[in-house]
Amino acid sequence: MAKLVLDLHDIYNKGSQIDRALREVIDEAIAKKIDLVEIIPGKGSGQLKKKVLRFLDQKEIKALYHRVDKDSKNFGRLFVHFKHKQRKK
Template sequence: MKLKLDLHDIYNKGDQIDRALRGIIDEAIRTKATEVEIIPGKGSGQLKKKVLRFLDQKEIKALYHRIDKDAKNHGRLFVYFKHK
């Protein structure tokens, strides 16, 4: 199962971004999704950096397996999960 989160609509609302990211991570765990596609968009890169900082937090990092950056589209990330 794959989930998708597009951040274009809330790109300038920091608190909503964190809630949306936490929500999609929680949903991936609850539904045992194997992949989450996060779309921060291309822009200046600041939103992508914010997403990566969020995902790099110790308590969040413990919840997923790995992150891949799309080589063909630098405006999206993939977060992969391994469920027991």
């Protein structure tokens, strides 16, 4: 299964870049029909993870993906699942 990985460690303190990076990875997943995006906000204080979840919870963003899973083994990781509509032939 193809997946994209977005590691936010380098831009953890740059709010606008984080939103842009999240938007870009979601758009890329849709364009390339990729089923899974792994987002790595890292462990830290949990603030970045909350920011990512708030971003994903926006109505227009929520409409783009199927569901979000938190990694039970790794607090610093989220999975965004997509369901792509199959084109009818």
